[in-house]
Amino acid sequence: xxxxxxxxxxxxxxxxxxxxxxxxxxxxxxxxxxxxxxxxxxxxxxxxxxxxxxxxxxxxxxxxxxxxxxxxxxxxxxxxxxxxxxxxxxxxxxxxxxxxxxxxxxxxxxxxxxxxxxxxxxxxxxxxxxxxxxxxxxxxxxxxxxxxxxxxxxxxxxxxxxxxxxxxxxxxxxxxxxxxxxxxxxxxxxxxxxxxxxxxxxxxxxxxxxxxxxxxxxxxxxxxxxxxxxxxxxxxxxxxxxxxxxxxxxxxxxxxxxxxxxxxxxxxxxxxxxxxxxxxxxxxxxxxxxxxxxxx
Amino acid sequence: xxxxxxxxxxxxxxxxxxxxxxxxxxxxxxxxxxxxxxxxxxxxxxxxxxxxxxxxxxxxxxxxxxxxxxxxxxxxxxxxxxxxxxxxxxxxxxxxxxxxxxxxxxxxxxxxxxxxxxxxxxxxxxxxxxxxxxxxxxxxxxxxxxxxxxxxxxxxxxxxxxxxxxxxxxxxxxxxxxxxxxxxxxxxxxxxxxxxxxxxxxxxxxxxxxxxxxxxxxxxxxxxxxxxxxxxxxxxxxxxxxxxxxxxxxxxxxxxxxxxxxxxxxxx
Numbered sequence: 074x075x076x077x078x079x080x081x082x083x084x085x086x087x088x089x090x091x092x093x094x095x096x097x098x099x100x101x102x103x104x105x106x107x108x109x110x111x112x113x114x115x116x117x118x119x120x121x122x123x124x125x126x127x128x129x130x131x132x133x134x135x136x137x138x139x140x141x142x143x144x145x146x147x148x149x150x151x152x153x154x155x156x157x158x159x160x161x162x163x164x165x166x167x168x169x170x171x172x173x174x175x176x177x178x179x180x181x182x183x184x185x186x187x188x189x190x191x192x193x194x195x196x197x198x199x200x201x202x203x204x205x206x207x208x209x210x211x212x213x214x215x216x217x218x219x220x221x222x223x224x225x226x227x228x229x230x231x232x233x234x235x236x237x238x239x240x241x242x243x244x245x246x247x248x249x250x251x252x253x254x255x256x257x258x259x260x261x262x263x264x265x266x267x268x269x270x271x272x273x274x275x276x277x278x279x280x281x282x283x284x285x286x287x288x289x290x291x292x293x294x295x296x297x298x299x300x301x302x303x304x305x306x307x308x309x310x311x312x313x314x315x316x317x318x319x320x321x322x323x324x325x326x327x328x329x330x331x332x333x334x335x336x337x338x339x340x341x342x343x344x345x346x347x348x349x350x351x352x353x354x355x356x357x358x359x360x361x362x363x364x365x366x367x368x369x
Numbered sequence: 370x371x372x373x374x375x376x377x378x379x380x381x382x383x384x385x386x387x388x389x390x391x392x393x394x395x396x397x398x399x400x401x402x403x404x405x406x407x408x409x410x411x412x413x414x415x416x417x418x419x420x421x422x423x424x425x426x427x428x429x430x431x432x433x434x435x436x437x438x439x440x441x442x443x444x445x446x447x448x449x450x451x452x453x454x455x456x457x458x459x460x461x462x463x464x465x466x467x468x469x470x471x472x473x474x475x476x477x478x479x480x481x482x483x484x485x486x487x488x489x490x491x492x493x494x495x496x497x498x499x500x501x502x503x504x505x506x507x508x509x510x511x512x513x514x515x516x517x518x519x520x521x522x523x524x525x526x527x528x529x530x531x532x533x534x535x536x537x538x539x540x541x542x543x544x545x546x547x548x549x550x551x552x553x554x555x556x557x558x559x560x561x562x563x564x565x566x567x568x569x570x571x572x573x574x575x576x577x578x579x580x581x582x583x584x585x586x587x588x589x590x591x592x593x594x595x596x597x598x599x600x601x602x603x604x605x606x607x608x609x610x611x612x613x614x615x616x617x618x619x620x621x622x623x624x625x626x627x628x629x630x631x632x633x634x635x636x637x
Contacts, residue, residue, distance in 0.1 A: 098475055251389060
Protein backbone atom coordinates (compact mmCIF):
# COMPACT_ATOMS: atom_id res chain seq x y z
CA UNK A 74 0.00 0.00 0.00
CA UNK A 75 2.72 2.39 1.03
CA UNK A 76 4.72 1.42 -2.04
CA UNK A 77 1.71 2.10 -4.24
CA UNK A 78 1.30 5.61 -2.80
CA UNK A 79 4.98 6.34 -3.24
CA UNK A 80 4.89 5.22 -6.86
CA UNK A 81 1.70 7.19 -7.48
CA UNK A 82 3.10 10.29 -5.79
CA UNK A 83 6.20 10.10 -7.93
CA UNK A 84 4.16 9.95 -11.11
CA UNK A 85 2.10 12.92 -9.91
CA UNK A 86 5.19 15.00 -9.09
CA UNK A 87 6.54 14.46 -12.61
CA UNK A 88 3.38 14.52 -14.66
CA UNK A 89 1.49 17.46 -13.15
CA UNK A 90 4.06 20.07 -14.24
CA UNK A 91 5.08 18.10 -17.34
CA UNK A 92 1.48 17.81 -18.48
CA UNK A 93 0.86 21.52 -17.84
CA UNK A 94 3.97 22.57 -19.77
CA UNK A 95 3.24 20.22 -22.66
CA UNK A 96 -0.31 21.56 -22.86
CA UNK A 97 0.37 25.27 -22.40
CA UNK A 98 3.89 25.62 -23.77
CA UNK A 99 4.64 22.85 -26.30
CA UNK A 100 1.19 22.57 -27.85
CA UNK A 101 0.98 26.36 -28.47
CA UNK A 102 4.29 26.19 -30.37
CA UNK A 103 2.96 23.29 -32.45
CA UNK A 104 -0.21 25.24 -33.14
CA UNK A 105 1.89 28.27 -34.10
CA UNK A 106 3.79 26.18 -36.66
CA UNK A 107 0.42 24.96 -37.90
CA UNK A 108 -0.88 28.52 -38.28
CA UNK A 109 2.33 29.64 -40.02
CA UNK A 110 1.51 27.14 -42.81
CA UNK A 111 -2.14 28.23 -42.93
CA UNK A 112 -3.94 30.32 -45.48
CA UNK A 113 -4.93 33.82 -44.36
CA UNK A 114 -8.52 34.97 -44.89
CA UNK A 115 -10.78 37.79 -43.83
CA UNK A 116 -12.89 36.09 -41.18
CA UNK A 117 -12.83 35.03 -37.54
CA UNK A 118 -10.33 33.51 -36.92
CA UNK A 119 -8.37 35.12 -39.79
CA UNK A 120 -6.87 31.87 -41.13
CA UNK A 121 -7.81 28.41 -42.43
CA UNK A 122 -5.77 25.96 -40.35
CA UNK A 123 -3.30 23.84 -42.35
CA UNK A 124 -4.17 20.87 -40.19
CA UNK A 125 -7.56 20.57 -38.57
CA UNK A 126 -9.84 17.95 -37.08
CA UNK A 127 -13.46 18.75 -37.84
CA UNK A 128 -16.74 16.89 -38.07
CA UNK A 129 -15.71 15.49 -41.48
CA UNK A 130 -12.51 13.91 -40.17
CA UNK A 131 -9.20 15.70 -40.48
CA UNK A 132 -7.79 17.74 -43.31
CA UNK A 133 -4.20 18.68 -44.03
CA UNK A 134 -3.55 21.47 -46.51
CA UNK A 135 -0.31 23.30 -45.70
CA UNK A 136 0.53 26.38 -47.75
CA UNK A 137 3.87 28.13 -48.01
CA UNK A 138 2.25 31.52 -48.78
CA UNK A 139 3.33 33.18 -45.55
CA UNK A 140 7.00 32.28 -45.85
CA UNK A 141 6.88 33.21 -49.57
CA UNK A 142 5.36 36.55 -48.60
CA UNK A 143 8.23 37.18 -46.18
CA UNK A 144 10.65 36.19 -48.98
CA UNK A 145 8.91 38.42 -51.52
CA UNK A 146 8.78 41.46 -49.24
CA UNK A 147 12.13 40.57 -47.76
CA UNK A 148 13.09 44.21 -47.28
CA UNK A 149 10.20 44.68 -44.85
CA UNK A 150 11.18 41.66 -42.79
CA UNK A 151 14.90 41.25 -43.34
CA UNK A 152 15.80 44.71 -42.03
CA UNK A 153 13.97 44.20 -38.73
CA UNK A 154 15.71 40.82 -38.44
CA UNK A 155 19.14 42.34 -39.10
CA UNK A 156 18.27 45.27 -36.81
CA UNK A 157 17.31 42.85 -34.04
CA UNK A 158 20.64 41.05 -34.28
CA UNK A 159 22.67 44.27 -34.67
CA UNK A 160 20.99 46.15 -31.80
CA UNK A 161 21.09 43.09 -29.53
CA UNK A 162 24.76 42.44 -30.36
CA UNK A 163 25.93 45.97 -29.60
CA UNK A 164 23.69 46.17 -26.53
CA UNK A 165 25.40 43.03 -25.25
CA UNK A 166 28.81 44.58 -25.96
CA UNK A 167 27.95 47.85 -24.17
CA UNK A 168 26.48 45.92 -21.22
CA UNK A 169 29.73 43.96 -21.01
CA UNK A 170 31.83 47.16 -21.04
CA UNK A 171 29.76 48.71 -18.24
CA UNK A 172 29.34 45.50 -16.27
CA UNK A 173 33.00 44.44 -16.15
CA UNK A 174 34.30 47.22 -13.87
CA UNK A 175 31.13 46.98 -11.76
CA UNK A 176 31.51 43.21 -11.33
CA UNK A 177 35.22 43.63 -10.53
CA UNK A 178 34.46 46.28 -7.93
CA UNK A 179 31.79 44.11 -6.29
CA UNK A 180 33.96 40.99 -6.34
CA UNK A 181 36.95 42.77 -4.77
CA UNK A 182 35.07 44.75 -2.08
CA UNK A 183 34.90 43.63 1.52
CA UNK A 184 31.83 41.69 2.66
CA UNK A 185 29.59 44.51 3.88
CA UNK A 186 30.11 46.74 0.83
CA UNK A 187 29.71 43.68 -1.38
CA UNK A 188 26.28 43.01 0.11
CA UNK A 189 25.13 46.58 -0.43
CA UNK A 190 26.36 46.62 -4.03
CA UNK A 191 24.75 43.25 -4.82
CA UNK A 192 21.41 44.48 -3.48
CA UNK A 193 21.82 47.62 -5.60
CA UNK A 194 22.37 45.44 -8.69
CA UNK A 195 19.42 43.17 -7.91
CA UNK A 196 16.82 45.83 -7.10
CA UNK A 197 16.33 47.22 -10.63
CA UNK A 198 16.10 43.64 -11.90
CA UNK A 199 12.93 43.15 -9.83
CA UNK A 200 11.21 46.36 -10.87
CA UNK A 201 9.18 46.65 -14.05
CA UNK A 202 11.19 47.21 -17.22
CA UNK A 203 8.21 49.06 -18.73
CA UNK A 204 8.30 51.65 -15.96
CA UNK A 205 12.07 52.06 -16.13
CA UNK A 206 11.78 52.61 -19.89
CA UNK A 207 9.16 55.23 -19.15
CA UNK A 208 11.55 56.92 -16.73
CA UNK A 209 14.20 56.90 -19.47
CA UNK A 210 11.80 58.61 -21.89
CA UNK A 211 11.47 61.42 -19.34
CA UNK A 212 15.24 61.86 -19.58
CA UNK A 213 15.74 61.57 -23.34
CA UNK A 214 12.67 63.41 -24.69
CA UNK A 215 13.24 66.65 -26.67
CA UNK A 216 11.72 68.47 -23.69
CA UNK A 217 13.14 65.94 -21.24
CA UNK A 218 15.58 66.34 -18.38
CA UNK A 219 18.86 66.00 -20.31
CA UNK A 220 17.89 68.53 -22.98
CA UNK A 221 16.64 70.92 -20.29
CA UNK A 222 19.99 70.80 -18.53
CA UNK A 223 21.94 71.15 -21.81
CA UNK A 224 19.88 74.17 -22.90
CA UNK A 225 20.06 75.73 -19.44
CA UNK A 226 23.85 75.28 -19.43
CA UNK A 227 24.05 76.87 -22.86
CA UNK A 228 25.68 73.84 -24.48
CA UNK A 229 22.95 73.65 -27.11
CA UNK A 230 20.21 75.97 -28.27
CA UNK A 231 17.84 73.48 -29.87
CA UNK A 232 17.05 70.17 -28.19
CA UNK A 233 19.21 67.23 -29.29
CA UNK A 234 17.28 64.36 -30.87
CA UNK A 235 17.94 61.38 -28.59
CA UNK A 236 14.65 59.48 -28.77
CA UNK A 237 14.05 57.14 -31.72
CA UNK A 238 17.76 56.66 -32.34
CA UNK A 239 20.16 53.77 -31.80
CA UNK A 240 21.34 55.67 -28.73
CA UNK A 241 17.93 55.51 -27.07
CA UNK A 242 17.68 51.76 -27.83
CA UNK A 243 21.13 51.08 -26.35
CA UNK A 244 20.30 53.17 -23.26
CA UNK A 245 17.10 51.19 -22.78
CA UNK A 246 18.84 47.86 -23.26
CA UNK A 247 21.64 48.74 -20.83
CA UNK A 248 19.12 49.96 -18.26
CA UNK A 249 17.11 46.73 -18.61
CA UNK A 250 19.80 44.08 -18.98
CA UNK A 251 22.89 45.38 -17.14
CA UNK A 252 22.09 43.36 -13.96
CA UNK A 253 21.89 40.15 -16.03
CA UNK A 254 25.45 40.78 -17.26
CA UNK A 255 26.87 41.80 -13.87
CA UNK A 256 25.72 38.74 -11.91
CA UNK A 257 27.48 35.95 -13.90
CA UNK A 258 30.57 38.15 -14.32
CA UNK A 259 30.65 38.76 -10.58
CA UNK A 260 30.24 35.01 -9.95
CA UNK A 261 33.28 34.18 -12.09
CA UNK A 262 35.42 37.09 -10.82
CA UNK A 263 34.74 36.42 -7.13
CA UNK A 264 36.10 32.86 -7.51
CA UNK A 265 39.29 34.14 -9.12
CA UNK A 266 42.31 33.36 -6.98
CA UNK A 267 43.91 36.69 -5.97
CA UNK A 268 47.27 35.04 -5.27
CA UNK A 269 47.78 34.40 -9.00
CA UNK A 270 47.41 38.12 -9.65
CA UNK A 271 49.76 38.94 -6.78
CA UNK A 272 52.31 36.44 -8.02
CA UNK A 273 52.18 37.99 -11.49
CA UNK A 274 52.53 41.48 -10.01
CA UNK A 275 55.48 40.37 -7.86
CA UNK A 276 57.16 39.00 -10.95
CA UNK A 277 56.84 42.43 -12.55
CA UNK A 278 53.81 42.07 -14.84
CA UNK A 279 52.09 45.31 -15.80
CA UNK A 280 48.46 45.82 -14.80
CA UNK A 281 47.21 45.63 -18.38
CA UNK A 282 49.19 42.41 -18.99
CA UNK A 283 47.76 40.86 -15.82
CA UNK A 284 44.28 41.69 -17.01
CA UNK A 285 44.88 40.46 -20.55
CA UNK A 286 46.66 37.21 -19.72
CA UNK A 287 45.10 36.17 -16.39
CA UNK A 288 41.86 37.91 -15.41
CA UNK A 289 40.22 38.02 -18.83
CA UNK A 290 40.78 34.35 -19.79
CA UNK A 291 39.61 33.16 -16.37
CA UNK A 292 36.41 35.23 -16.58
CA UNK A 293 35.39 33.89 -20.02
CA UNK A 294 32.68 31.55 -18.62
CA UNK A 295 31.10 34.58 -16.93
CA UNK A 296 31.37 36.65 -20.11
CA UNK A 297 29.71 33.91 -22.19
CA UNK A 298 26.92 33.31 -19.66
CA UNK A 299 26.23 37.04 -19.24
CA UNK A 300 26.28 37.67 -22.99
CA UNK A 301 23.72 34.91 -23.58
CA UNK A 302 21.52 36.24 -20.76
CA UNK A 303 21.54 39.68 -22.38
CA UNK A 304 21.57 38.81 -26.10
CA UNK A 305 18.70 36.29 -26.07
CA UNK A 306 16.00 38.48 -24.49
CA UNK A 307 17.36 41.56 -26.29
CA UNK A 308 16.83 40.00 -29.75
CA UNK A 309 13.14 39.42 -29.07
CA UNK A 310 12.56 42.67 -27.18
CA UNK A 311 9.27 44.46 -27.80
CA UNK A 312 8.89 47.21 -25.19
CA UNK A 313 12.24 48.93 -25.93
CA UNK A 314 11.85 49.31 -29.73
CA UNK A 315 8.16 50.16 -29.29
CA UNK A 316 8.72 52.97 -26.78
CA UNK A 317 12.23 54.24 -27.54
CA UNK A 318 12.87 53.30 -31.17
CA UNK A 319 11.79 54.85 -34.44
CA UNK A 320 11.27 53.24 -37.88
CA UNK A 321 15.06 52.81 -38.20
CA UNK A 322 15.13 50.68 -35.04
CA UNK A 323 12.34 48.26 -35.99
CA UNK A 324 12.88 44.83 -34.39
CA UNK A 325 11.23 41.44 -34.93
CA UNK A 326 9.35 41.49 -31.62
CA UNK A 327 7.63 44.68 -32.71
CA UNK A 328 6.98 43.33 -36.23
CA UNK A 329 5.14 40.33 -34.75
CA UNK A 330 3.07 42.73 -32.66
CA UNK A 331 2.21 44.97 -35.65
CA UNK A 332 1.38 42.05 -37.96
CA UNK A 333 -0.85 40.59 -35.29
CA UNK A 334 -2.64 43.58 -33.79
CA UNK A 335 -2.62 46.10 -36.63
CA UNK A 336 -2.53 44.09 -39.88
CA UNK A 337 -4.40 41.15 -38.35
CA UNK A 338 -2.28 38.81 -40.46
CA UNK A 339 -1.91 35.99 -37.92
CA UNK A 340 -0.22 33.42 -40.22
CA UNK A 341 2.56 35.87 -41.15
CA UNK A 342 2.99 36.84 -37.49
CA UNK A 343 3.39 33.13 -36.69
CA UNK A 344 5.92 32.67 -39.50
CA UNK A 345 7.99 35.62 -38.22
CA UNK A 346 7.82 34.20 -34.70
CA UNK A 347 9.34 30.96 -36.02
CA UNK A 348 12.16 32.88 -37.71
CA UNK A 349 12.78 34.69 -34.39
CA UNK A 350 13.01 31.33 -32.58
CA UNK A 351 15.58 30.18 -35.16
CA UNK A 352 17.70 33.30 -34.48
CA UNK A 353 17.64 32.58 -30.75
CA UNK A 354 18.42 28.86 -31.00
CA UNK A 355 21.69 29.45 -32.89
CA UNK A 356 23.69 31.11 -30.06
CA UNK A 357 22.31 28.62 -27.50
CA UNK A 358 23.39 25.62 -29.58
CA UNK A 359 26.77 27.27 -30.18
CA UNK A 360 27.28 27.85 -26.45
CA UNK A 361 26.32 24.24 -25.67
CA UNK A 362 28.78 23.03 -28.29
CA UNK A 363 31.55 25.21 -26.84
CA UNK A 364 30.76 23.93 -23.36
CA UNK A 365 31.10 20.34 -24.49
CA UNK A 366 34.39 21.14 -26.23
CA UNK A 367 35.77 22.70 -23.06
CA UNK A 368 34.76 19.73 -20.90
CA UNK A 369 36.23 17.16 -23.28
CA UNK B 370 44.17 39.34 1.61
CA UNK B 371 42.28 41.63 -0.72
CA UNK B 372 43.87 44.34 -2.78
CA UNK B 373 42.30 47.75 -3.00
CA UNK B 374 40.05 48.37 -5.95
CA UNK B 375 41.67 50.97 -8.26
CA UNK B 376 40.01 54.37 -8.21
CA UNK B 377 39.30 54.23 -11.95
CA UNK B 378 37.28 51.04 -11.58
CA UNK B 379 35.35 52.50 -8.67
CA UNK B 380 34.54 55.58 -10.76
CA UNK B 381 33.35 53.41 -13.68
CA UNK B 382 31.32 51.31 -11.26
CA UNK B 383 29.65 54.36 -9.77
CA UNK B 384 28.86 55.56 -13.31
CA UNK B 385 27.25 52.16 -14.00
CA UNK B 386 25.08 52.38 -10.90
CA UNK B 387 24.24 55.93 -11.95
CA UNK B 388 22.85 54.62 -15.24
CA UNK B 389 20.72 52.10 -13.35
CA UNK B 390 19.32 54.57 -10.82
CA UNK B 391 19.33 58.15 -12.16
CA UNK B 392 16.36 57.83 -14.59
CA UNK B 393 14.09 56.37 -11.91
CA UNK B 394 15.22 58.90 -9.30
CA UNK B 395 14.48 61.85 -11.58
CA UNK B 396 11.08 60.34 -12.36
CA UNK B 397 10.34 60.02 -8.63
CA UNK B 398 11.28 63.67 -8.06
CA UNK B 399 9.05 64.82 -10.94
CA UNK B 400 6.11 62.80 -9.64
CA UNK B 401 5.89 65.42 -6.86
CA UNK B 402 5.81 68.26 -9.38
CA UNK B 403 2.63 70.31 -9.17
CA UNK B 404 2.81 71.43 -12.82
CA UNK B 405 0.98 69.52 -15.53
CA UNK B 406 3.93 70.29 -17.82
CA UNK B 407 6.47 67.59 -17.16
CA UNK B 408 9.60 69.61 -17.82
CA UNK B 409 8.69 72.62 -15.68
CA UNK B 410 9.19 72.43 -11.93
CA UNK B 411 6.40 74.36 -10.22
CA UNK B 412 6.68 73.35 -6.62
CA UNK B 413 6.11 70.30 -4.44
CA UNK B 414 2.71 68.65 -4.51
CA UNK B 415 1.16 65.25 -3.91
CA UNK B 416 -1.94 65.95 -5.99
CA UNK B 417 -1.09 63.38 -8.69
CA UNK B 418 -1.07 60.67 -6.04
CA UNK B 419 -4.47 61.78 -4.81
CA UNK B 420 -5.80 61.73 -8.36
CA UNK B 421 -4.75 58.10 -8.78
CA UNK B 422 -7.36 57.01 -6.25
CA UNK B 423 -10.15 58.49 -8.34
CA UNK B 424 -9.06 56.84 -11.61
CA UNK B 425 -11.45 53.90 -11.91
CA UNK B 426 -9.80 52.33 -14.96
CA UNK B 427 -6.50 52.28 -13.13
CA UNK B 428 -7.94 50.81 -9.93
CA UNK B 429 -9.81 48.03 -11.80
CA UNK B 430 -6.61 47.22 -13.69
CA UNK B 431 -4.66 47.17 -10.43
CA UNK B 432 -7.21 44.77 -8.89
CA UNK B 433 -7.01 42.46 -11.94
CA UNK B 434 -3.21 42.54 -11.92
CA UNK B 435 -3.11 41.67 -8.22
CA UNK B 436 -5.63 38.86 -8.69
CA UNK B 437 -3.71 37.40 -11.64
CA UNK B 438 -0.37 37.93 -9.89
CA UNK B 439 -1.35 36.19 -6.64
CA UNK B 440 -3.11 33.24 -8.29
CA UNK B 441 -0.53 32.63 -11.01
CA UNK B 442 2.37 33.01 -8.55
CA UNK B 443 0.76 30.40 -6.27
CA UNK B 444 0.32 27.91 -9.13
CA UNK B 445 3.86 28.70 -10.34
CA UNK B 446 5.38 28.05 -6.92
CA UNK B 447 3.57 24.74 -6.36
CA UNK B 448 4.40 23.43 -9.84
CA UNK B 449 7.91 24.87 -9.68
CA UNK B 450 8.44 22.99 -6.41
CA UNK B 451 7.27 19.76 -8.10
CA UNK B 452 9.69 20.31 -11.01
CA UNK B 453 12.53 21.00 -8.57
CA UNK B 454 11.75 17.84 -6.56
CA UNK B 455 11.62 15.75 -9.74
CA UNK B 456 15.02 17.04 -10.91
CA UNK B 457 16.87 16.96 -7.60
CA UNK B 458 15.35 13.97 -5.80
CA UNK B 459 14.49 11.55 -8.64
CA UNK B 460 17.75 10.71 -10.32
CA UNK B 461 16.46 8.81 -13.33
CA UNK B 462 12.92 8.88 -14.65
CA UNK B 463 11.09 8.61 -17.92
CA UNK B 464 10.57 12.01 -19.48
CA UNK B 465 13.46 13.72 -17.66
CA UNK B 466 14.85 15.05 -20.93
CA UNK B 467 11.46 16.34 -22.10
CA UNK B 468 10.76 17.94 -18.72
CA UNK B 469 14.16 19.66 -18.67
CA UNK B 470 13.49 20.93 -22.19
CA UNK B 471 9.98 22.29 -21.60
CA UNK B 472 10.93 23.69 -18.19
CA UNK B 473 13.88 25.67 -19.57
CA UNK B 474 12.67 26.73 -23.02
CA UNK B 475 10.13 29.27 -21.65
CA UNK B 476 13.04 31.03 -19.90
CA UNK B 477 14.61 31.99 -23.24
CA UNK B 478 11.49 32.33 -25.40
CA UNK B 479 10.75 35.93 -26.47
CA UNK B 480 7.59 37.21 -24.82
CA UNK B 481 5.98 38.08 -28.14
CA UNK B 482 6.43 34.48 -29.33
CA UNK B 483 5.08 32.95 -26.09
CA UNK B 484 2.12 35.31 -26.09
CA UNK B 485 1.26 34.78 -29.75
CA UNK B 486 1.55 30.98 -29.58
CA UNK B 487 -0.59 30.75 -26.43
CA UNK B 488 -3.27 32.94 -27.95
CA UNK B 489 -3.34 30.77 -31.08
CA UNK B 490 -3.77 27.67 -28.92
CA UNK B 491 -6.54 29.26 -26.84
CA UNK B 492 -8.38 30.16 -30.04
CA UNK B 493 -7.94 26.69 -31.54
CA UNK B 494 -9.19 25.16 -28.26
CA UNK B 495 -12.17 27.48 -28.18
CA UNK B 496 -13.16 26.42 -31.71
CA UNK B 497 -12.70 22.72 -30.91
CA UNK B 498 -14.06 22.36 -27.34
CA UNK B 499 -15.65 25.71 -26.56
CA UNK B 500 -13.07 26.36 -23.83
CA UNK B 501 -11.82 28.93 -22.93
CA UNK B 502 -14.82 30.96 -24.09
CA UNK B 503 -13.27 34.30 -24.83
CA UNK B 504 -10.12 35.52 -23.18
CA UNK B 505 -9.73 37.28 -19.90
CA UNK B 506 -8.35 36.93 -16.41
CA UNK B 507 -8.22 33.10 -16.60
CA UNK B 508 -6.19 32.93 -19.81
CA UNK B 509 -3.70 35.55 -18.57
CA UNK B 510 -3.40 33.57 -15.33
CA UNK B 511 -2.64 30.33 -17.19
CA UNK B 512 -0.07 32.07 -19.40
CA UNK B 513 1.67 33.69 -16.44
CA UNK B 514 1.67 30.49 -14.41
CA UNK B 515 3.27 28.67 -17.34
CA UNK B 516 6.41 30.78 -17.57
CA UNK B 517 6.40 31.61 -13.85
CA UNK B 518 6.76 27.94 -12.84
CA UNK B 519 9.97 27.65 -14.88
CA UNK B 520 11.55 30.58 -13.01
CA UNK B 521 10.24 29.24 -9.69
CA UNK B 522 11.73 25.81 -10.48
CA UNK B 523 15.19 27.33 -11.05
CA UNK B 524 15.08 29.23 -7.74
CA UNK B 525 13.84 26.27 -5.65
CA UNK B 526 16.11 23.75 -7.41
CA UNK B 527 19.29 25.60 -6.39
CA UNK B 528 18.27 25.58 -2.76
CA UNK B 529 17.05 21.97 -2.76
CA UNK B 530 20.37 20.84 -4.24
CA UNK B 531 22.38 22.67 -1.55
CA UNK B 532 20.21 21.24 1.24
CA UNK B 533 21.69 18.66 3.59
CA UNK B 534 20.15 15.41 2.35
CA UNK B 535 21.09 13.50 5.53
CA UNK B 536 18.56 15.43 7.61
CA UNK B 537 15.79 13.89 5.53
CA UNK B 538 17.38 10.45 5.69
CA UNK B 539 17.77 10.68 9.46
CA UNK B 540 14.11 11.60 9.87
CA UNK B 541 13.11 8.66 7.68
CA UNK B 542 15.38 6.27 9.60
CA UNK B 543 13.72 7.38 12.79
CA UNK B 544 10.40 6.25 11.34
CA UNK B 545 9.01 9.42 9.80
CA UNK B 546 6.67 8.85 6.90
CA UNK B 547 7.41 10.52 3.56
CA UNK B 548 4.72 13.26 3.71
CA UNK B 549 5.62 14.03 7.34
CA UNK B 550 9.33 14.20 6.58
CA UNK B 551 8.66 16.52 3.67
CA UNK B 552 6.40 18.87 5.62
CA UNK B 553 8.41 19.05 8.84
CA UNK B 554 12.02 18.77 7.59
CA UNK B 555 12.36 19.63 3.90
CA UNK B 556 9.81 22.41 3.58
CA UNK B 557 11.09 24.60 6.45
CA UNK B 558 14.65 24.22 5.16
CA UNK B 559 13.80 25.37 1.64
CA UNK B 560 11.20 27.94 2.75
CA UNK B 561 13.32 31.03 1.87
CA UNK B 562 13.65 29.80 -1.71
CA UNK B 563 9.91 29.09 -1.89
CA UNK B 564 9.14 32.64 -0.75
CA UNK B 565 11.70 34.01 -3.23
CA UNK B 566 10.15 31.88 -6.01
CA UNK B 567 6.66 33.15 -5.18
CA UNK B 568 7.82 36.78 -5.14
CA UNK B 569 9.70 36.33 -8.41
CA UNK B 570 6.71 34.77 -10.20
CA UNK B 571 4.44 37.44 -8.73
CA UNK B 572 6.59 40.32 -9.99
CA UNK B 573 7.04 38.64 -13.40
CA UNK B 574 3.26 38.40 -13.68
CA UNK B 575 2.59 41.85 -12.23
CA UNK B 576 5.06 43.52 -14.63
CA UNK B 577 4.22 41.55 -17.77
CA UNK B 578 2.93 43.60 -20.67
CA UNK B 579 3.55 41.58 -23.84
CA UNK B 580 2.13 38.15 -23.00
CA UNK B 581 -0.86 39.69 -21.21
CA UNK B 582 -1.61 41.88 -24.24
CA UNK B 583 -1.84 38.82 -26.48
CA UNK B 584 -3.94 36.58 -24.23
CA UNK B 585 -6.20 39.23 -22.68
CA UNK B 586 -9.66 39.92 -24.00
CA UNK B 587 -11.71 43.10 -24.10
CA UNK B 588 -12.30 44.41 -20.58
CA UNK B 589 -9.51 42.43 -18.96
CA UNK B 590 -6.70 44.97 -19.21
CA UNK B 591 -4.04 44.54 -16.56
CA UNK B 592 -2.12 47.42 -15.01
CA UNK B 593 0.86 47.25 -17.43
CA UNK B 594 -1.53 47.26 -20.41
CA UNK B 595 -3.27 50.40 -19.10
CA UNK B 596 0.05 52.07 -18.29
CA UNK B 597 1.46 51.18 -21.73
CA UNK B 598 -1.49 52.79 -23.51
CA UNK B 599 -1.09 55.88 -21.30
CA UNK B 600 2.67 56.06 -22.00
CA UNK B 601 2.00 56.01 -25.75
CA UNK B 602 0.09 59.27 -25.28
CA UNK B 603 3.17 60.85 -23.73
CA UNK B 604 4.90 61.52 -20.44
CA UNK B 605 2.52 62.72 -17.73
CA UNK B 606 2.82 63.42 -14.00
CA UNK B 607 0.08 60.86 -13.34
CA UNK B 608 2.17 58.00 -14.78
CA UNK B 609 5.13 59.34 -12.81
CA UNK B 610 3.07 58.84 -9.67
CA UNK B 611 1.89 55.28 -10.52
CA UNK B 612 5.38 54.25 -11.59
CA UNK B 613 6.87 55.70 -8.40
CA UNK B 614 4.41 53.80 -6.21
CA UNK B 615 5.00 50.50 -8.03
CA UNK B 616 8.79 50.80 -8.11
CA UNK B 617 9.07 51.91 -4.47
CA UNK B 618 6.79 49.11 -3.22
CA UNK B 619 8.76 46.40 -4.99
CA UNK B 620 12.14 47.94 -4.12
CA UNK B 621 11.28 48.06 -0.42
CA UNK B 622 10.09 44.43 -0.49
CA UNK B 623 13.25 43.30 -2.30
CA UNK B 624 15.43 45.34 0.06
CA UNK B 625 13.94 43.71 3.15
CA UNK B 626 13.99 40.26 1.55
CA UNK B 627 17.63 40.46 0.53
CA UNK B 628 18.72 41.83 3.90
CA UNK B 629 16.96 38.90 5.62
CA UNK B 630 18.52 36.33 3.28
CA UNK B 631 22.01 37.85 3.55
CA UNK B 632 21.80 37.89 7.36
CA UNK B 633 20.77 34.23 7.38
CA UNK B 634 23.69 33.35 5.15
CA UNK B 635 26.12 35.27 7.33
CA UNK B 636 25.05 33.25 10.36
CA UNK B 637 26.01 30.00 8.63
